[in-house]
Amino acid sequence: xxxxVANNLFWMGRYIERSEHIARxxxxxxxxxxxxxxxxxxxxxxxxxxxLFLVGEPDVDENVILKEQEVLxxxxxxxxxxxxxxxxxxxxxxxxxxxxxLISTELYESxxxxxxxxxxxxxxxxxxxxxxxxxxxxxxxxxxxxGKIRGTLLHDSVYAIIMMGVNxxxxxxxxxxxxxxxxDALKAQGSYGDKFGNSFEWxxxxxxxxxxxxxxxxYKKTPTSISTLEFLILNPNCPRSIMNSLNQxxxxxxxxxxxxxxxxxxxAFLIGKVRAEYQYKYIEEIEENIQIFIEDILNSLNEISLKxxxxxxxY
Amino acid sequence: xxxxENQIFSSYERNPILYDEIYKKKGQIKKVxxxxxELYGKHSIxxxxxxxxxxxxxxxxxxxxxxxxxDKDTQEKIFPFDLFPRIIAPDEWEIIxxxxxxxxxxxxxxxxxxxxxxxxxxxxxxxxxxxxTSENYLDQMVGIDPPGGIxxxxxxxxxxxxxxxxxxxxxxNIRCPSGVSYVICNxxxxxxxxxxxxxxxxxxxxxxxxxNLLDLLETTKPKGVDVPVSVVITxxxxxxxxxxxxxxxxxxxxxxxxxxxxxxxxxxxxxKTIKGPIKVDIIYRRIxxxxxxxLEFKPDSTLxxxxxxxxxxxxxxxxxxxxxxxxxxDKAVYTYMPQIIKYYLxxxxxxxxxxxxxxxxxxxxxxxxEHIHELVIKPVDEAGGxxxxxxxxxxxxxxxxxxxxxxxxxxxxxxxxxMSLSVHPTYIDESESFExxxxxxxxxTILGKDKEFVLKxxxxxxxxxxxxxxxNSSQGGxxxxxxxxxx
Numbered sequence: 001x002x003x004x005v006a007n008n009l010f011w012m013g014r015y016i017e018r019s020e021h022i023a024r025x026x027x028x029x030x031x032x033x034x035x036x037x038x039x040x041x042x043x044x045x046x047x048x049x050x051x052l053f054l055v056g057e058p059d060v061d062e063n064v065i066l067k068e069q070e071v072l073x074x075x076x077x078x079x080x081x082x083x084x085x086x087x088x089x090x091x092x093x094x095x096x097x098x099x100x101x102l103i104s105t106e107l108y109e110s111x112x113x114x115x116x117x118x119x120x121x122x123x124x125x126x127x128x129x130x131x132x133x134x135x136x137x138x139x140x141x142x143x144x145x146x147g148k149i150r151g152t153l154l155h156d157s158v159y160a161i162i163m164m165g166v167n168x169x170x171x172x173x174x175x176x177x178x179x180x181x182x183x184d185a186l187k188a189q190g191s192y193g194d195k196f197g198n199s200f201e202w203x204x205x206x207x208x209x210x211x212x213x214x215x216x217x218x219y220k221k222t223p224t225s226i227s228t229l230e231f232l233i234l235n236p237n238c239p240r241s242i243m244n245s246l247n248q249x250x251x252x253x254x255x256x257x258x259x260x261x262x263x264x265x266x267x268a269f270l271i272g273k274v275r276a277e278y279q280y281k282y283i284e285e286i287e288e289n290i291q292i293f294i295e296d297i298l299n300s301l302n303e304i305s306l307k308x309x310x311x312x313x314x315y
Numbered sequence: 316x317x318x319x320e321n322q323i324f325s326s327y328e329r330n331p332i333l334y335d336e337i338y339k340k341k342g343q344i345k346k347v348x349x350x351x352x353e354l355y356g357k358h359s360i361x362x363x364x365x366x367x368x369x370x371x372x373x374x375x376x377x378x379x380x381x382x383x384x385x386d387k388d389t390q391e392k393i394f395p396f397d398l399f400p401r402i403i404a405p406d407e408w409e410i411i412x413x414x415x416x417x418x419x420x421x422x423x424x425x426x427x428x429x430x431x432x433x434x435x436x437x438x439x440x441x442x443x444x445x446x447x448t449s450e451n452y453l454d455q456m457v458g459i460d461p462p463g464g465i466x467x468x469x470x471x472x473x474x475x476x477x478x479x480x481x482x483x484x485x486x487x488n489i490r491c492p493s494g495v496s497y498v499i500c501n502x503x504x505x506x507x508x509x510x511x512x513x514x515x516x517x518x519x520x521x522x523x524x525x526x527n528l529l530d531l532l533e534t535t536k537p538k539g540v541d542v543p544v545s546v547v548i549t550x551x552x553x554x555x556x557x558x559x560x561x562x563x564x565x566x567x568x569x570x571x572x573x574x575x576x577x578x579x580x581x582x583x584x585x586x587k588t589i590k591g592p593i594k595v596d597i598i599y600r601r602i603x604x605x606x607x608x609x610l611e612f613k614p615d616s617t618l619x620x621x622x623x624x625x626x627x628x629x630x631x632x633x634x635x636x637x638x639x640x641x642x643x644x645d646k647a648v649y650t651y652m653p654q655i656i657k658y659y660l661x662x663x664x665x666x667x668x669x670x671x672x673x674x675x676x677x678x679x680x681x682x683x684x685e686h687i688h689e690l691v692i693k694p695v696d697e698a699g700g701x702x703x704x705x706x707x708x709x710x711x712x713x714x715x716x717x718x719x720x721x722x723x724x725x726x727x728x729x730x731x732x733x734m735s736l737s738v739h740p741t742y743i744d745e746s747e748s749f750e751x752x753x754x755x756x757x758x759x760t761i762l763g764k765d766k767e768f769v770l771k772x773x774x775x776x777x778x779x780x781x782x783x784x785x786x787n788s789s790q791g792g793x794x795x796x797x798x799x800x801x802x
Binding site (some may be wrong): 001003005006094116140256 | 376377378587
């Protein structure tokens with residue numbers, strides 16, 4: 001596979017995954033806030049700021065009153081804003097275009113349909129009453145894409161590269177969502193008797209990661225900070241957990257680089273090292289300083305990305 | 316039998332002057348079209364409108380689009396596609412296929428000759444000016460032996476049917492002829508929309524193009540290569556034919572590369588992959604001569620690969636088509652095709668050339684002057700359609716002026732009969748009915764070392780504007796699925 005095309009496929013995977021997380025985050029936060037149990041979590045400004053925080057625009061002046069429609073448009077359908085869903089889908093398709101000869105017709109057609117769906121979604125309807133329809137469709141279509149990736153591609157290096165993109169992005173987004181909700185839980189503290197440990201925000205967090213039902217099944221209790229973080233970070237059987245993403249990344253790098261040689265410089269070695277670190281961790285160790293943990297994992301993921309670039313995409 | 320209730324053809328108007336592909340002169344449906352006519356007749360116009368919309372969305376979802384740029388956004392459009400296929404009977408196809416191969420072979424021998432000994436010129440069959448004045452003749456190619464002895468691996472031959480019912484070649488495209496992917500897409504779209512009709516006809520498949528292309532390209536691999544590595548090189552995803560480039564790479568199972576993915580070291584070509592450099596032996600290039608190597612041609616080209624031509628010269632890589640083939644699809648060379656075929660193959664041309672009268676020859680000059688109203692007069696040395704006079708559109712005074720010009724300097728002019736393209740029923744959106752539209756046919760021929768292949772089918776292009784003879788997609792042309800029937 002060409003190095004340039006491999007890079008494009010990697011980013012195709014990342015953009016597909018990214019668009020899903022943003023869409024779900026908008027959906028869950030907006031709708032769960034409507035009847036949230038405390039004043040803070042119901043507050044429009046609070047919710048809108050949380051959305052902007054996720055897409056990487058946290059520096060909005062605290063005194064500025066945000067307009068709901070503007071924020072939703074900016075994150076959803078604004079072609080001028082680099083992080084919008086529409087742009088993510090556009091980039092995903094552009095990357096797919098350049099690798100069209102390597103991926104299946106079925107996968108390409110689905111990406112193309114996805115693109116046209118987003119492109120043609122009328123922004124007035126989106127802002128009026130289409131938020132749920134739009135975001136749930138985006139989530140649905142990304143699920144179809146993952147199905148097509150798994151079900152119609154040869155499980156070789158092309159597949160491995162895409163899946164590494166998907167999983168690195170997933171770990172990245174989940175950790176960002178955790179970070180955002182962690183901040184929200186801190187801010188929502190004290191407003192009408194809400195405690196950090198069993199804040200309403202943990203439920204929202206699990207829903208954002210499509211993991212709420214399974215978490216209830218696993219713990220059979222109302223989510224708390226510790227059980228939520230444990231589930232989303234360390235539980236390898238939770239498909240959205242950081243641990244699972246790292247396992248997937250490791251599995252796929254082995255398709256690209258099956259050698260078992262001891263090579264400190266390889267991407268495979270680095271991924272194995274990061275993975276081993278979290279495999280044997282207590283949640284209590286992480287909870288002690290969650291801020292540092294979040295920074296650490298983001299750094300590690302970034303390092304993996306850079307290493308991949310150097311080893312495989314450098315041209 | 317022909318007068319059966321046929322809703323969708325009820326308002327079809329036949330112009331008796333034009334050659335209709337599905338009707339005989341007296342108004343009966345031709346045998347090969349009978350069943351199809353009957354089957355389509357079972358649909359109502361409303362059915363047809365729906366099917367048409369479905370076919371369009373099939374193209375759209377497959378991403379078979381071209382882009383139209385305006386101020387703000389880029390818009391994607393699909394190439395208009397017509398749901399009523401064109402059928403070519405086995406006996407007609409045999410002529411087309413043999414004729415296309417004959418032309419391609421003759422052109423290949425002609426190219427070898429004009430880049431080596433130039434016998435055809437020395438013997439006075441064609442004039443020296445044919446190559447000395449051609450922009451597409453590459454001095455760099457003189458004396459180079461292309462691997463396998465093949466210059467024009469891929470030829471696209473544009474053929475029309477005149478109102479005498481015979482096929483004529485209008486043009487041989489042997490640079491980077493495109494359109495083959497649409498042949499296959501048209502078939503896919505028609506199958507999706509009207510699969511039932513295929514049960515009643517034995518039609519050749521068109522999906523075997525890519526495997527034959529790879530097969531035949533590999534017969535021209537460089538010397539000393541055992542298992543060749545082939546690639547398709549594209550100018551990039553913003554090229555209007557990018558879909559075709561990626562389609563061909565995918566169906567051949569080879570890499571689709573851009574210039575920046577390749578580099579040349581010690582006169583060998585390599586591509587940059589995730590496992591390091593891999594040597595490339597055969598390049599199907601969809602980049603024009605002038606852009607393939609900035610060291611040899613246009614120095615500011617970023618599409619090509621520096622050093623590629625040197626590698627080619629050494630015989631280390633195959634380029635398909637070879638550089639310099641463009642000289643043979645010049646208009647001037649076209650007029651000599653019958654002589655070229657005769658000279659190299661000692662055969663009579665199977666497909667007609669549109670006859671060309673050289674006014675420099677006294678008897679032909681006489682004919683031209685007498686029949687000017689039914690001829691197209693073209694200056695020999697002007698390109699781009701300048702100075703062309705179409706006989707039946709000239710006033711009496713204008714005819715006299717043209718006559719005077721020709722008589723004064725007969726060497727400067729040639730003349731050709733005015734060709735009339737056959738018409739085919741085509742569904743027209745605006746009127747929601749079938750109307751006559753002019754069509755042509757592009758066939759795709761592949762030459763390998765001692766092997767050749769013609770795709771059984773081709774691109775039938777339709778001039779969608781009434782009365783228009785220009786079928787190019789850039790000028791509002793559409794296309795049809797083309798069925799070649801098994802004998």
